[in-house]
Amino acid sequence: MNLDALRDKLGYQGALLGIAALLTSTALALASKATGPDIAAAEARDLQQSLTQVLPGRYDNDLLKDRLVLPGPEGEVTAYRARRAGQVEAVVFQVVGYGYAGRIVCMMGVDKGGRILGVRVIKHAETPGLGDKIDPAKADWIHRFEGKSLGDPAPDKFAVKKDGGVFDQFAGATITPRAVVKAVKGGLEWFGREKTRLLDQPGVKP
Amino acid sequence: MNYSRIARDGLWDNNVVFAQMLALCPLLAVTSSATNGLGMGLATTAVLIGSNTLISALRRFISAEVRIPVYIVFIATLVTLVDMSLNAWAHDLYKVLGLFIALIVVNCAILGRAESFAAKNPVASSAFDGLMMGLGFTLALVLIGGVREVLGSGTLFAQAHLLLGQSFAFLEMTLIPEYKGFLLMILPPGGFLVVGCLLAGKRVLDKRLAEKSQPDGVPQNA
Numbered sequence: 001m002n003l004d005a006l007r008d009k010l011g012y013q014g015a016l017l018g019i020a021a022l023l024t025s026t027a028l029a030l031a032s033k034a035t036g037p038d039i040a041a042a043e044a045r046d047l048q049q050s051l052t053q054v055l056p057g058r059y060d061n062d063l064l065k066d067r068l069v070l071p072g073p074e075g076e077v078t079a080y081r082a083r084r085a086g087q088v089e090a091v092v093f094q095v096v097g098y099g100y101a102g103r104i105v106c107m108m109g110v111d112k113g114g115r116i117l118g119v120r121v122i123k124h125a126e127t128p129g130l131g132d133k134i135d136p137a138k139a140d141w142i143h144r145f146e147g148k149s150l151g152d153p154a155p156d157k158f159a160v161k162k163d164g165g166v167f168d169q170f171a172g173a174t175i176t177p178r179a180v181v182k183a184v185k186g187g188l189e190w191f192g193r194e195k196t197r198l199l200d201q202p203g204v205k206p
Numbered sequence: 207m208n209y210s211r212i213a214r215d216g217l218w219d220n221n222v223v224f225a226q227m228l229a230l231c232p233l234l235a236v237t238s239s240a241t242n243g244l245g246m247g248l249a250t251t252a253v254l255i256g257s258n259t260l261i262s263a264l265r266r267f268i269s270a271e272v273r274i275p276v277y278i279v280f281i282a283t284l285v286t287l288v289d290m291s292l293n294a295w296a297h298d299l300y301k302v303l304g305l306f307i308a309l310i311v312v313n314c315a316i317l318g319r320a321e322s323f324a325a326k327n328p329v330a331s332s333a334f335d336g337l338m339m340g341l342g343f344t345l346a347l348v349l350i351g352g353v354r355e356v357l358g359s360g361t362l363f364a365q366a367h368l369l370l371g372q373s374f375a376f377l378e379m380t381l382i383p384e385y386k387g388f389l390l391m392i393l394p395p396g397g398f399l400v401v402g403c404l405l406a407g408k409r410v411l412d413k414r415l416a417e418k419s420q421p422d423g424v425p426q427n428a
Contacts, residue, residue, distance in 0.1 A: 010268070020275075031287050035290045038294035046301075
């Protein structure tokens with residue numbers, strides 16, 4: 001039968017849609033299989049990079065494998081532990097603050113004594129030019145957290161200056177730094193609560 | 207359809223942004239810098255060439271009644287393929303452009319070219335049309351991104367090495383040193399302002415050109 005006559009039949013429309021869907025999903029399945037391992041490797045590299053940024057110093061274990069999942073203030077928190085000679089020396093985990101434009105995701109590293117080793121914002125949508133000074137590429141504000149802990153400064157001083165604390169806010173943007181400071185403080189408090197489990201419990205096997 | 211006509215249409219006369227006024231949503235979202243514009247433009251061009259070729263090759267099998275869903279499935283697949291391969295093999299670039307790639311699916315210019323060109327023309331000229339429309343779109347994106355970047359942050363092609371590799375780092379320029387920045391231009395309103403001014407500029411230029419080709423001063427309908 002010739003194609004022009006066939007094209008007007010009702011069954012042809014269904015078959016065409018079916019074949020198009022089948023072909024495209026096959027292509028996507030093959031592509032997903034081909035790119036999957038490379039994407040996973042690239043994402044692991046990213047995670048490793050963000051972990052080492054907040055973890056100065058050398059550790060002798062594979063951070064990505066030494067994970068511990070614990071309940072946190074908002075759902076589960078995955079903590080990565082850095083060890084020297086089998087002893088946990090530092091813990092890295094994510095904390096989330098709510099800024100001017102939604103979630104601000106930070107990665108923070110804390111040593112076994114509860115001192116902050118480093119904080120990095122890994123995801124945010126704050127206003128460019130105002131709130132984005134939390135990004136170390138734009139300003140060095142985020143480095144002010146290094147060496148701080150829950151006792152230093154005192155808990156009521158762990159806030160931006162406008163709220164009577166010790167951390168600077170930015171001209172024209174208080175909400176963003178306030179959110180980050182609050183998230184970091186929350187992270188330290190969580191570390192304090194979970195300290196024994198974080199430092200002693202063996203990790204989950206991936 | 208001759209090729210020089212197709213090229214003229216894509217780059218100027220029937221430019222996606224400046225004449226058809228399509229794809230303004232992704233345009234305003236990504237053009238806060240020239241580099242972002244270039245990346246988005248190149249990714250869109252790749253998808254346009256692919257979708258035009260595919261749809262033109264299969265145009266005899268696609269019936270008029272269900273053509274739109276078939277086109278959309280093809281376009282969405284191509285965009286997903288581009289997205290996955292960039293994520294796997296050009297991960298640094300993907301981190302810059304990742305959010306915008308998915309936006310290509312909703313770029314009505316691609317569906318528009320499938321419907322108005324690829325469905326009626328042979329494969330070679332459809333592919334060429336995809337290339338030219340894509341380049342015209344890229345040109346518009348880079349132009350708008352460039353103007354906004356210079357006015358907004360005083361730089362041009364900042365971070366181009368992330369997109370094109372280290373050898374293109376020479377493109378990165380700081381035009382206004384010690385510039386404090388003009389936030390309005392980086393934010394969405396700046397996009398509207400620049401698009402509006404460039405559109406007006408193109409109209410004036412087209413009118414001048416038409417008057418020149420008609421020496422007795424009778425304006426031609428463009």
